[in-house]
Amino acid sequence: MNATSIAAAEQRIEWDRPARGRVAMFGLIAAEAAIFTIFVVAYLFYVGKSLTGPLPKDVLSVPIFYTICLLSNSLTIHLAAKSLRQGSVRRFGILWLATIALGAAFLYGTATEWHRLIYQEGLTISTNLFGTTYYSLVGLHGFHVIAGLVALSMVMVFTFLGNVRPEHAERVDVLSLYWHFVDTVWIVVFTVVYVIGR
Amino acid sequence: MSTDAIAIPRRELASSPIVTRLHEWVTTVDHKRLGILYIIYALVFLLIGGIEATVIRIQLIRPHNDFVSPQVFNRMFTMHGTTMIFFVVMPVLFGFANYLIPLMIGARDMAFPRLNAFSFWMTAFGGLLLYFSLVGANGLYGAGNAPDVGWFAYAPLTSRTFSVGHSTDFWTLALLVSGFGSIGTAINIIATILCMRCPGMTLAKMPLFAWLNLVMAGLVILAVSPLTAAQIMLLVDRYLGGHFFDTQAGGSAVMWMHFFWIFGHPEVYVLILPAFAFASEIIPVFSRKPIFGYSVMVGATVAIGFISMSVWAHHMFTVGMGANVNTFFVISTMAIAVPTGIKIFNWLATMWGGKIEFKTPMLFCIAFLFQFLAAGLTGVMLSVAPFNWQLGNSYFVIAHFHYVIVGGILFALFGAFYYWFPKMSGKMYSETLGKLHFWLFLIGFHLTFDFMHIPGLLGMPRRIYTYEPGRGWDTWNLIVTIGVFFQAAGILVFLGNLLWSNFRGEAAGSDPWDAWTLEWSTTSPPPEYNFSTIPAVESRRPLWDLKHPDDPDSKYE
Numbered sequence: 001m002n003a004t005s006i007a008a009a010e011q012r013i014e015w016d017r018p019a020r021g022r023v024a025m026f027g028l029i030a031a032e033a034a035i036f037t038i039f040v041v042a043y044l045f046y047v048g049k050s051l052t053g054p055l056p057k058d059v060l061s062v063p064i065f066y067t068i069c070l071l072s073n074s075l076t077i078h079l080a081a082k083s084l085r086q087g088s089v090r091r092f093g094i095l096w097l098a099t100i101a102l103g104a105a106f107l108y109g110t111a112t113e114w115h116r117l118i119y120q121e122g123l124t125i126s127t128n129l130f131g132t133t134y135y136s137l138v139g140l141h142g143f144h145v146i147a148g149l150v151a152l153s154m155v156m157v158f159t160f161l162g163n164v165r166p167e168h169a170e171r172v173d174v175l176s177l178y179w180h181f182v183d184t185v186w187i188v189v190f191t192v193v194y195v196i197g198r
Numbered sequence: 199m200s201t202d203a204i205a206i207p208r209r210e211l212a213s214s215p216i217v218t219r220l221h222e223w224v225t226t227v228d229h230k231r232l233g234i235l236y237i238i239y240a241l242v243f244l245l246i247g248g249i250e251a252t253v254i255r256i257q258l259i260r261p262h263n264d265f266v267s268p269q270v271f272n273r274m275f276t277m278h279g280t281t282m283i284f285f286v287v288m289p290v291l292f293g294f295a296n297y298l299i300p301l302m303i304g305a306r307d308m309a310f311p312r313l314n315a316f317s318f319w320m321t322a323f324g325g326l327l328l329y330f331s332l333v334g335a336n337g338l339y340g341a342g343n344a345p346d347v348g349w350f351a352y353a354p355l356t357s358r359t360f361s362v363g364h365s366t367d368f369w370t371l372a373l374l375v376s377g378f379g380s381i382g383t384a385i386n387i388i389a390t391i392l393c394m395r396c397p398g399m400t401l402a403k404m405p406l407f408a409w410l411n412l413v414m415a416g417l418v419i420l421a422v423s424p425l426t427a428a429q430i431m432l433l434v435d436r437y438l439g440g441h442f443f444d445t446q447a448g449g450s451a452v453m454w455m456h457f458f459w460i461f462g463h464p465e466v467y468v469l470i471l472p473a474f475a476f477a478s479e480i481i482p483v484f485s486r487k488p489i490f491g492y493s494v495m496v497g498a499t500v501a502i503g504f505i506s507m508s509v510w511a512h513h514m515f516t517v518g519m520g521a522n523v524n525t526f527f528v529i530s531t532m533a534i535a536v537p538t539g540i541k542i543f544n545w546l547a548t549m550w551g552g553k554i555e556f557k558t559p560m561l562f563c564i565a566f567l568f569q570f571l572a573a574g575l576t577g578v579m580l581s582v583a584p585f586n587w588q589l590g591n592s593y594f595v596i597a598h599f600h601y602v603i604v605g606g607i608l609f610a611l612f613g614a615f616y617y618w619f620p621k622m623s624g625k626m627y628s629e630t631l632g633k634l635h636f637w638l639f640l641i642g643f644h645l646t647f648d649f650m651h652i653p654g655l656l657g658m659p660r661r662i663y664t665y666e667p668g669r670g671w672d673t674w675n676l677i678v679t680i681g682v683f684f685q686a687a688g689i690l691v692f693l694g695n696l697l698w699s700n701f702r703g704e705a706a707g708s709d710p711w712d713a714w715t716l717e718w719s720t721t722s723p724p725p726e727y728n729f730s731t732i733p734a735v736e737s738r739r740p741l742w743d744l745k746h747p748d749d750p751d752s753k754y755e
Contacts, residue, residue, distance in 0.1 A: 024310065030419050036427075038423075052447075136434055
């Protein structure tokens with residue numbers, strides 16, 4: 001017996017399967033979500049358990065502007081992917097650049113906040129439990145923003161070199177899934193750190 | 199998936215020089231070669247972990263023994279546990295999944311071949327990192343030591359104060375690195391199963407092997423990630439002066455326990471589900487009957503997947519979590535016995551009335567069935583919180599989970615080795631040596647792990663270096679250690695059989711077992727492209743349909 005005779009049935013079967021890139025990205029997002037869940041649980045469990053100051057209510061200020069920057073990101077990347085699907089590479093490039101700029105602005109916001117906390121408030125990762133959980137959780141999210149920005153920038157470089165074409169829309173879509181995830185995580189982190197934990 | 203035939207002629211490996219062949223193995227992205235690399239890698243670590251177990255047992259053979267120092271004893275049980283879980287059982291199961299899933303679902307490779315190679319090398323270097331601690335842990339000035347904090351590394355033992363040097367860091371990093379590999383493999387397995395199935399193979403027509411590995415991969419994603427998070431926290435504590443598990447700064451040692459066991463218990467099901475997968479393929483073939491209750495088996499698997507995420511704290515009854523929490527975890531732990539029991543009845547019903555052939559793979563699977571049942575029963579005993587308070591951290595617990603891992607997982611795994619060895623090597627193994635291995639290992643297993651329950655019931659705690667004579671533990675420990683030598687002899691026969699058969703065995707042919715799944719439709723070993731034409735299937739047993747065109751399964755499913 002051989003595989004050829006098994007293939008005879010092929011013509012009779014309609015066959016449709018999910019795209020592997022999309023499935024794999026959802027798998028990665030599930031894994032990342034599990035990691036974040038543990039950090040969020042740790043943050044919530046340790047709220048109010050610091051034995052020494054500074055405490056969140058004394059030093060944290062709500063980063064509304066930079067949060068808007070990061071969240072509006074999801075809109076620009078969605079429109080960018082849509083433009084590419086419709087065949088407008090130029091509009092895609094502009095919106096993609098805007099996405100990167102907004103993401104970078106968010107990182108700048110985090111950097112200034114950390115600088116203030118470290119040099120003015122004297123809060124580091126080893127100061128107290130709040131410092132440990134705060135820098136770990138926000139830092140873990142920031143790390144994901146950086147990873148996302150590296151990926152987005154690579155696509156940007158390819159766009160400048162003229163190598164991004166409408167047929168790549170599916171891949172851009174998969175990357176944008178990751179970016180939406182990073183934004184969604186920020187909503188959780190924001191709620192936990194700046195609303196519940198303060 | 200394109201159906202264009204990629205007609206690469208099979209290269210004559212024997213004719214190329216050894217450097218070229220080695221280079222091909224190191225740079226390979228072929229799922230079959232990576233599968234074999236995983237398996238060989240795991241077998242090497244099986245020997246190492248086995249030697250560590252033997253050292254532990256020789257130390258405990260009689261009271262007041264001093265075969266090794268207490269420090270070395272601590273390192274031995276830590277390295278034994280870590281090695282066996284992370285660098286033997288997981289890699290070997292990933293190896294079989296890698297090798298078999300694309301063949302079983304009629305695909306030419308995994309969904310992401312390069313991610314596959316990356317994952318393997320991450321796992322491989324994770325294992326090397328763990329053992330590099332032997333020379334590197336104190337900073338490479340010649341006096342290193344291995345991790346000695348136990349395989350679950352409870353805080354505050356892992357803090358800088360109690361764990362000086364770098365042995366704990368090597369443990370953490372090894373698990374972190376191999377964890378990335380595991381997550382990569384899990385994503386790959388899911389994408390392969392969902393996106394690479396050949397035409398006609400709907401989810402309900404997949405071999406059970408694919409189903410069980412799909413759920414296993416989902417559990418890896420949800421279980422290994424929390425471990426990764428916990429390891430990052432531990433690194434923050436150790437390197438950046440964080441306080442996650444530092445009770446003196448308000449941190450909590452119990453949090454580590456939770457985070458570890460949120461990984462640790464689903465991990466048990468990550469390990470046992472592929473063992474179920476082996477049994478679900480082997481038992482029907484050697485009973486000459488299709489699997490009994492396919493859809494119930496799938497449902498039970500998914501149920502196990504879900505319930506296993508909510509049982510972790512039964513490892514922590516002795517911590518004192520309060521009555522409500524204890525009750526929840528008692529009930530959920532007992533509940534998971536239900537879908538597992540369904541599986542056992544289905545395998546029995548598959549055998550019932552079948553024409554059973556007692557070949558070596560089937561012998562191992564039958565032993566698996568009964569031993570896994572016994573292991574499950576002691577599991578239900580331990581799930582009762584008051585019973586657990588009495589026997590938590592005793593040798594009864596050790597006996598219970600070794601009954602699961604050795605009596606359940608390892609026996610099914612040996613069955614899988616013998617069952618698929620003809621496919622992987624193209625050669626038939628020696629049935630005589632296979633049976634010798636089975637009986638030696640069966641006797642050794644029961645001597646060791648049956649009798650290990652008793653000192654546990656008599657109060658012998660785990661991880662003790664030695665014990666006083668006259669507590670009634672002496673004879674039992676002697677018997678337990680004697681069993682180890684039977685097991686070691688069995689393992690040596692097994693490895694000898696594999697090596698000898700690989701070079702001297704008779705040609706096996708493509709389908710030595712008259713089996714029904716797609717991997718048996720291609721040559722042994724399969725060509726690099728697996729199938730010259732992508733197959734199409736109409737039932738769960740495509741080769742049955744092919745062999746019995748007058749009465750195909752597709753008429754009944």
